[in-house]
Amino acid sequence: MVKTDIEIAQSSTMQNIIEIAAKAGISSDDIEQYGKYKAKISFDAIEKLQKNDNGKLILVTAISPTPAGEGKSTVTIGLGDALNQLGHKAMIALREPSLGPVMGIKGGAAGGGYAQVLPMEDINLHFTGDLHAITTANNAIAALLDNHIHQGNALNIDSRRVIWKRVVDLNDRELRHIIAGLGSPINGVPREDGFDITVASEIMAVFCLATSIENLKERLAKIVVAYTYDRKPVTVGDLEIEGAITVLLKDALKPNLVQTIEGTPAFVHGGPFANIAHGCNSVLATTTALKAADFTVTEAGFGADLGGEKFLDIKTRELPKNPDAVVIVATVRALKMHGGVAKTALATKDVAALRSGFANLDRHIDNIQSFGLPVVVAINEFITDTADEIAVLSDLLTAKNVAFSLTQVWAKGGAGGLDLAEKIVKATEQENEFHYLYDLAAAIPEKIETIVTKIYGGSSVTFAKKAKTQIAEFERNGWSNLPICMAKTQYSFSDDQTLLGAPEGFDITIRELVPKLGAGFIVAMTGDIMTMPGLPKRPAALNMDVDKAGNISGLF
Template sequence: MQLRTDIEIAREARKLPILEIGAKLGIPPEDLVPYGHDKAKVAQHFIRGLADRPDGKLILVTAINPTPAGEGKTTTTVGLGDGLNRIGKQAVICIREASLGPNFGMKGGAAGGGMAQIVPMEEMNLHFTGDFHAITAAHNLLAAMIDNHIYWGNALEIDARRIVWRRVMDMNDRALRDVVVNLGGVSNGFPRQTGFDITVASEVMAILCLARDLDDLEQRLGNIVVAYRRDRSPVFCRDLKADGAMAVLLRDAMQPNLVQTLENNPAFVHGGPFANIAHGCNSVIATTTALKLADYVVTEAGFGADLGAEKFFDIKCRKAGLKPSAAVIVATVRAMKMNGGVAKADLGREDVEAVRRGCANLGRHIANTRGFGIPVVVALNHFTGDTEAELQAVRDYVAGLGTEAILCRHWAEGSAGIEDLARRVVELAEGPSSFAPLYPDDMPLFEKMETIARRIYHADEVIAEPAIREQLRVWEEAGYGALPVCMAKTQYSFTTDPSVRGAPTGHVIPLREVRLSAGAGFVVAICGEIMTMPGLPQTPAAEVIRLNAAGQVEGLF
């Protein structure tokens, strides 16, 4: 029997009108702004009216380091939300929007999979409600106003050599990483070197995902540092009077997007910072809104727990005052075998010893996540080729660490295949939790980076050029020392070398660059060779994405 693809399953979904999905959460029709029949934005005035309601329980879904074998974190997030609703709990799913860059590059889609998907799948993976385009436009408006200000006399005395605001686009394009602009003569401005980042790495994206409301959004936009003068004093977005116009472009994008799962359960899909180069979480406004409307909110953080979960705890929860009740770490037998040294082509063969060797990566993530003071359970995402001996090897290993690995079949069976995990999550969430971030606000910036490197990555040290340490010192003197740090690092390893799997120790984390995101409220530490503008692979997913004879999208998966 030929398996149906994700997009074929999504296309067969029996979707409810989005007004009916909103009604499940008590959202009146007049407080929804429909984008067609199956997606809508939730109005700001409705969200403001929820302030006095109690919060539900917040559940984080994270994972081991990603491998080509696949882990299924988003699929498990969707499945768990469906599973909680199946056992009688009112649950809402909160995930990020998909970036066009990876969709047309490597992934081909980011809405879950199998019988645990969010729909409309095609729209969510493409332009959706236009949020990313609005973020790109607002970001590049500020870039244009910087060059325009210099062209018309430079009253702010911006040093063109010290402009730190790059441009963005929502596509992988390595050719734009390092460019020269304003060529072509006097009428085009003053030539200077700059570059592009991908939209999901934009500080505007981070600001939208951390802002509480439109007023907070505009204030944060105004706090963006765009350049420095010759005396090294900062020039802010508000100095250029760009913050108001940027907020106008982002007004609608600030409203969370409401959609549904294949089982017609509500889901908020909003914001999309990457976890390897940004903070990797959906928006604060979507999460806090969901917490007012449901008993349980299931959210995810990008990539492995060393990146997404750490940033969820240390940045998002710290800034928004969130207190998660439990965490789920997603793993697969196939990924354990890859971490144990098995090549992708050989994953179909039973290899219990390789599974046991690879479990060290899972164990590291369990210990790290527990270090934040919340209970942890493992979701063992089932693949058809898994053998009982391999599954038991994972269960035994996890039991030896004082928790449990629960087999989940949500990809094939939907909510019926994840009931056991849903019931266990409820037990953990109703029990004790003592959540606390990894480091205090008043710790120096470089020590915060060292703390993450040593306690999460298990590195021996962080190395940085004197100029980087001096830059951190200057920012501390300017009042930015209390900010959390956002580590930009490869997602594939605890080290900065993507080929190193397992749970390595004794390595070094090199800092290549630091960036101040004053509006978002964190300092970015760029480690190793990580790029804030990815490139397309040798065979991009775009080569197989097309319209069929019926005008339907093919190739998203």
């Protein structure tokens, strides 16, 4: 009988986190332990590592996700383990799971099989409390903003134009649109409001892009929370609360150190979604790993059109170096779904659907190569894959002249990724000509159109009346020279999640823009993308339990 992910994790023997830190060249005096197997890295340790040269940076991304699963985090972890098996000093940098999808549809996000980060139960649940700190910091801003309005409103804030929402780290559709402040005058000023999920908060984006406590405070001060009656932006700095909010985040900002099943050091820190935010782990975690290891393997959320593009156009601008190579994860199962096969029929061989669905992978490869970066495709093998299907996919990739590797890290851990590791090392030895997709000086509509036409394969962009008004307003405020963070469905290149494969010639509608000045980007909202997800008909939480000894079951 095949063990579940949590059974594999619980049967693994973990090393003391002091030993894991030592592998990364970090002493026990420079870590703050959360028990035996988790720790935070002190700012002193981060400062000491700055004298080291940067190692090589490998970005792991994927095709457009499907319900069949792609295994991007699993491949990231397995690749890190494989690099260490080959004798390289490697580290992994991942995002923290959000309780929303863990309790909703994912059931966990710490890798899978024999390529997991441990302790997986802690990482998937409350971990070191980072997401709770971010939730509290976000909601403290909301409380202090509302209190300012209630206590005389010295800044002349128009309560109808408060854009700062409260957050909770759960999927809860009931909170998307609410009325707040009802009752007597002592209860505040009534207005329409709503909640976002914590990972969609600008605090999360700021947290993941900050380079120090000082930089965190500077970014927090720039966050726009409302507008005055004469349409002037009001910031956290105007409320004079950036110091207090930084106090709430100072410990969370330190990267979390854990380990893989094979004892590879791993930073798991920060967790923005890639469909509504920039989808990458913290700059501090990635930068620290670059200084501590010869190879840093990191992943970006969802497909290469979302997390991958945002890593390259947003996060890379804050890193000390550009990626040296990119892994694109694909599965036969997911490609067949992009070719029109239903999830219930994926176990049946269908070479024609695979050929059709290859168009999705093909476009993602072209997109990453357009940034001037070498690509290796990881074919993440499933037990239902047939020899004929693997052969066809191999032939298609060979004809495209792209390096690829059949990867078996779920079943074999690092040993199942040795070929991938060898090929990615070779790819990092190539000269690359990395460049950004667009110039920051370009106008807001031009940057959006560039993403839509060059990455998504669309032909045009329609800007709703609200979006047009906001573009003019942002230009007047001097915000037009920021990168664009597209909020878009992860399931399709388009803004229609039912258009699988590689659709072309479609139009994307931008319904509104959200200034994220602290994060340093502008969010463009497309279609019906939501910043507060809902739960499925049968949430993963229904399968979770804990016994009298405290052993958890149902995570996967």
